[in-house]
Amino acid sequence: MEPLDHHPPTAGDHRSGSHRPEIPRGPGGGPGHADRLRDARPAGPARPVDGGRPADADHPGEEDPRVGLAAALRAARSARCPGPDTPAGPAVPDWAGPRLPIPHAGPAQLDLRALLRLSLAASDGSGRLRPAPSAGALHPVDTALVVGSGCSLPPGRYGYDPLRHRVHRLGRQPAATPPGVTVELSVTARRTASHYGHRAWPLLLLDTGHAVGALLLAARALGCEEPELRLEGEARSPLAAVRIRPTGPAQRLQAPRSAPPSAGTPTPGELLARRSTPPPLPGTPPPYALRAVLRRASRAGGGDLRWAAAVGPPRPGLTELTPDGTALRRCAAGETRPTLAAWAAGQAWIADAGAVLLARGCPGDAGAAHIRRTHLRAGLAVHLAHVTALRHGLTARPVGSWQQADLGAAVGGAPDRDWIVHGLALGTLHAAEENTA
Numbered sequence: 001m002e003p004l005d006h007h008p009p010t011a012g013d014h015r016s017g018s019h020r021p022e023i024p025r026g027p028g029g030g031p032g033h034a035d036r037l038r039d040a041r042p043a044g045p046a047r048p049v050d051g052g053r054p055a056d057a058d059h060p061g062e063e064d065p066r067v068g069l070a071a072a073l074r075a076a077r078s079a080r081c082p083g084p085d086t087p088a089g090p091a092v093p094d095w096a097g098p099r100l101p102i103p104h105a106g107p108a109q110l111d112l113r114a115l116l117r118l119s120l121a122a123s124d125g126s127g128r129l130r131p132a133p134s135a136g137a138l139h140p141v142d143t144a145l146v147v148g149s150g151c152s153l154p155p156g157r158y159g160y161d162p163l164r165h166r167v168h169r170l171g172r173q174p175a176a177t178p179p180g181v182t183v184e185l186s187v188t189a190r191r192t193a194s195h196y197g198h199r200a201w202p203l204l205l206l207d208t209g210h211a212v213g214a215l216l217l218a219a220r221a222l223g224c225e226e227p228e229l230r231l232e233g234e235a236r237s238p239l240a241a242v243r244i245r246p247t248g249p250a251q252r253l254q255a256p257r258s259a260p261p262s263a264g265t266p267t268p269g270e271l272l273a274r275r276s277t278p279p280p281l282p283g284t285p286p287p288y289a290l291r292a293v294l295r296r297a298s299r300a301g302g303g304d305l306r307w308a309a310a311v312g313p314p315r316p317g318l319t320e321l322t323p324d325g326t327a328l329r330r331c332a333a334g335e336t337r338p339t340l341a342a343w344a345a346g347q348a349w350i351a352d353a354g355a356v357l358l359a360r361g362c363p364g365d366a367g368a369a370h371i372r373r374t375h376l377r378a379g380l381a382v383h384l385a386h387v388t389a390l391r392h393g394l395t396a397r398p399v400g401s402w403q404q405a406d407l408g409a410a411v412g413g414a415p416d417r418d419w420i421v422h423g424l425a426l427g428t429l430h431a432a433e434e435n436t437a
Helices: 069-077 112-119 189-221 268-273 287-300 337-343 348-352 368-391 429-436
Strands: 099-101 141-147 156-161 166-171 181-187 228-230 240-244 305-311 317-321 328-333 355-361 394-399 419-428
Touching: 069 189, 069 368, 112 141, 112 189, 112 268, 141 189, 181 189, 189 240, 189 268, 189 368, 189 419, 268 368, 287 305, 287 317, 287 328, 287 355, 287 368, 287 419, 305 368, 337 348, 337 355, 337 419, 355 368, 368 394, 368 419, 419 429
Parallel strands: none
Antiparallel strands: 099 166, 141 156, 141 181, 156 166, 181 240, 228 240, 305 317, 305 355, 317 328, 355 419, 394 419
16 A cells, blocks of 8 residues: 655655664663663674675565575665665566456355455555555565355466456366465565665565455455464465455445444455555554554564554653553663664654554574564564554554664663564554644
């Protein structure tokens, strides 16, 4: 939909990464006071691998086993700036075969037309506006459908064109394909690398996680059984898959379009209306809303990530959920938002955001499967948290590009263990309205 990272003309190029983080110290400090923020430890330069091949090549293409995803992540976390933009290439794969409309669903069929409209289809001619956000609105995620019985498309394998909301039949479905659809998500790295260069791979994985979240919410909004999510990170392609079963009567796009925040499932209208709020995002979220956002992210993020929210005055610091998830507690003291702004590719507006939800983890020695899994899960969790924030009257904008963001070391932990993986800037609608009045 909108870029994960805004390009404010007065704040410098958001890719610059030239701002040096300055994390304030709390009074006292000293051993045993790990909750007091310490000076950041900048990441070292990207290291060559495999006989001197640079790990931070500006245009990585598909994941290169000669370099490795760990080396690509080290390069993305470094302070080095991407080079000039290059052509992004086609926005949709050159799927074989004729372009086909997606039929309306009949009785007892899974409505693939509605499912894809609510999750992946573009709503404008440029292709930028979609139910799932993407870094730079470059939308690198490609979608293949493995369709079994009980769906509005005949069984087979299809490539999806989100710009035209059409499919291309690629061939027969594999033997023993179960009823319903399995949506396989892969990426064309060139699209994201065209702007972000060596910083592309974390963003590609996060974008894929957001697409998983969009499919999950669309299936719920249509009354499907709970989808099966495949986010283990073991494979380079597809990076993720979502299996959705048919569930009796056809689901309809014309479902109720409003629901109170207490209702667990967003409506189709809410999913189609989701937007990332343009900066600035002033106004501190009320505790009940911040608690709901943290709870939603924590439940979806899996066991590899830890979640906190950076908040400002009157008690600036990092806030997290209590172990039982029923309340908030402060886990670090000190104003962190200016440092986050510097770490987030110099996006100055983040320093004035009401709060910033943060996913952290993925240590420097993580293997490829761990890197994929944590970033996919972070994208999924932030997507669900984003919708939760909007349902609680907040403004929200994902922030995906982070450099030198070793948050664990900054709050007194061991270096290179707890890096920021993803973020969601939050504000209040009332404050945003006052700011633009």
